[in-house]
Amino acid sequence: MKAIKAAVVLSLIVITIITVSFALDGHKAEASDKKEVTPATEKAKASPAEVQKKQEGVKVVAYYFHGNVRCPTCMKLEEYSGEAINQGFSDEIKKGSLEFKSVNIDEGSNSHFVQDYQLVTRSLVISKIENGKEVKWKNLDMIWNLVRDHDKYIEYVKEETKKMIEDKS
Amino acid sequence: MNEFAIALGSAFWLGILTSISPCPLATNIAAISYVGKDVANPSRVLLGGMLYTAGRSIAYLVIGIILVSSILSAPSVSFFLQTYMNKILGPLLLVTGLVLTGAISFDFFSGNGISQGFQEKIKKMGMAGAIVLGIVFALSFCPVSAALFFGSLIPVALKFQSGVMLPSVYGLATGLPVIFFAVLVALGANKVASAFNKITVFEIWARRITGAVFILAGFFYILEQYFHVSVWGWF
Numbered sequence: 001m002k003a004i005k006a007a008v009v010l011s012l013i014v015i016t017i018i019t020v021s022f023a024l025d026g027h028k029a030e031a032s033d034k035k036e037v038t039p040a041t042e043k044a045k046a047s048p049a050e051v052q053k054k055q056e057g058v059k060v061v062a063y064y065f066h067g068n069v070r071c072p073t074c075m076k077l078e079e080y081s082g083e084a085i086n087q088g089f090s091d092e093i094k095k096g097s098l099e100f101k102s103v104n105i106d107e108g109s110n111s112h113f114v115q116d117y118q119l120v121t122r123s124l125v126i127s128k129i130e131n132g133k134e135v136k137w138k139n140l141d142m143i144w145n146l147v148r149d150h151d152k153y154i155e156y157v158k159e160e161t162k163k164m165i166e167d168k169s
Numbered sequence: 170m171n172e173f174a175i176a177l178g179s180a181f182w183l184g185i186l187t188s189i190s191p192c193p194l195a196t197n198i199a200a201i202s203y204v205g206k207d208v209a210n211p212s213r214v215l216l217g218g219m220l221y222t223a224g225r226s227i228a229y230l231v232i233g234i235i236l237v238s239s240i241l242s243a244p245s246v247s248f249f250l251q252t253y254m255n256k257i258l259g260p261l262l263l264v265t266g267l268v269l270t271g272a273i274s275f276d277f278f279s280g281n282g283i284s285q286g287f288q289e290k291i292k293k294m295g296m297a298g299a300i301v302l303g304i305v306f307a308l309s310f311c312p313v314s315a316a317l318f319f320g321s322l323i324p325v326a327l328k329f330q331s332g333v334m335l336p337s338v339y340g341l342a343t344g345l346p347v348i349f350f351a352v353l354v355a356l357g358a359n360k361v362a363s364a365f366n367k368i369t370v371f372e373i374w375a376r377r378i379t380g381a382v383f384i385l386a387g388f389f390y391i392l393e394q395y396f397h398v399s400v401w402g403w404f
Contacts, residue, residue, distance in 0.1 A: 004297055067251070068397050069310070071192040074312050106252075120247040120319035122312045144316040 035162050057131035060092075061099045062157075065113060065123045067106040074122045077143055078102060079125045080150060084157035092165065124157065126164045140165065176325050181334045182316050184342020192311035195348060195386045199262065202382040203302060205351035205358075206375040207295065209368045212357040215348065222344025224303020229318070229336035236323055237332030245290045247310065247319040254309040259390035261305065266383030269376055272397075307340065 033080050064081050066074055083156050085093075087098040092098035105119065117125050117139055127137040146153040187193065204217040235241050310318065318339065326335040362371035392398040 069255070069312070069393055070397075070399055071312050072399075073191060114244050115240055118242075118244050119244050120323075121251075122313040141316075141320055144313070144320060 048125060059097050059099065059129045060161065061101055061127045061129060062161060063113070063123075063125045063127065064100070064102045065105050065125065066102065066117055067104065067122070068130070071105075076147055077122055077124070080153045081143070081157060084154045085161060088154070088158040089161065089165075098161070098165065113121055127166055128167070136164070136167070173329055173331075176329055176331070176335060177338050179325060180338040181342045184339040185212070185309045185316045185345070186266070187314045187339075188343045188346045190313045190317075192313045193306075195389050196306045196309060197306075199379075199382055199386045200302060200306060201350045201354065203380040204299060204324075204347060205354040206372070206379045208355055208358040208362055208371045208375045211352060211355045211359050213296075214351050217296060218344070218348030218351050220296060220299040221303040221347060222341055224300040224305075225307040225344050226303075226337040228304045228307035229340040230333045232318075232328055233323070233332035233336035234253050235332075237326055237330055241337050243319045244325055245307075247315050250308055251310045251315055252304075253388060259387050259394055261387070262383045262390060263387030263400075266380045266385075266387055268380070269383060271377070271378030277370045282305070303344065338394030343400070357400055 001030065024040055062081065062085050064078050066078060068082060084100075089098050093100075103113065105111055105113050113125075117123070117137065119125075119139070121144075124140045124143050126135055126140065128135050131152055138160065140157060142156055143153060188197065200221060204221055205214055207213045207217060232246060236243055236246065322335060322339050326332060329335065358371055358375065359368070364366045389400055392400060
């Protein structure tokens with residue numbers, strides 16, 4: 001029957017697509033249960049002057065990762081994220097110790113972020129950088145659950161960003 | 170066992186959330202239209218809806234198996250599907266829409282436009298088509314459905330090493346609203362059509378309308394994927 005044939009052919013095409021993705025994906029998936037990555041560092045006692053010096057090289061960047069296609073919910077996520085960061089931390093932003101960056105991961109130069117942060121979709125990732133090197137990061141994946149509640153969303157992002165800024169590594 | 174029952178509940182809830190999200194709306198409407206066009210036979214609409222839902226579940230459980238057995242990683246699969254499936258979807262919907270409206274016909278030997286033979290072919294294609302439609306639409310992830318499936322469901326599936334059951338329940342939930350509305354539409358149209366004794370006419374028009382919906386949806390996706398124009402901004 002022609003109809004069954006058509007269905008089978010289409011199913012085969014779908015299976016081919018999945019199989020091709022085998023070929024494209026060279027490495028095995030890492031079972032990443034950890035969302036916070038903190039390298040093992042010695043927590044030495046620092047004098048006030050040293051703490052000050054250390055904090056000068058510290059910066060937190062909040063990345064909102066998006067693609068070329070901007071769906072309505074995605075736009076809300078970016079808007080709320082920007083709002084939470086820019087309005088909640090105006091001091092830090094002025095000092096330059098906190099930055100909000102909107103990054104398009106469909107652009108070739110940014111695609112590495114997908115594997116770096118194990119992204120599966122539009123995401124808000126906060127990253128702590130000390131003296132030019134990233135020491136900790138966290139994917140705020142609750143944003144998808146909270147996007148329907150503006151106030152809870154803002155609170156969540158502010159909380160997490162505050163924790164990241166204050167956490168001494 | 171109790172924990173797994175909760176996980177099944179979450180999977181179901183995630184599926185419902187996915188189906189009511191704005192970004193899969195275009196495909197949901199197209200699916201309701203396709204499944205519901207069998208106005209003369211509301212029971213076939215129910216069957217079609219179930220086949221569509223089965224197609225969705227099959228797609229999700231295949232991905233579930235692939236990810237749970239760690240053959241591929243979630244980011245790779247998620248972005249691969251989001252990038253390529255949606256690009257294929259636009260043209261696919263367009264062509265299917267053209268076939269449904271009768272603009273393109275396989276029946277070159279009939280002579281007149283929509284022949285009886287062609288109509289029969291479309292009817293037969295309908296059932297098998299519902300499964301294929303389910304698979305294709307399920308694989309066309311948009312950012313929200315990707316977040317709910319890859320970001321919320323898969324981590325739970327990985328925890329319980331359930332690549333088949335949890336994704337299937339998720340798939341079932343994503344298809345339920347389509348079944349519901351398709352049957353509703355078909356029953357309604359059937360009642361009206363019976364009252365006027367014009368069931369065949371209604372059926373032909375139902376198919377043409379479905380075709381038009383597919384063509385519109387096809388344009389929507391082509392605009393969004395190839396020209397990065399978001400139709401949502403117009404509302």
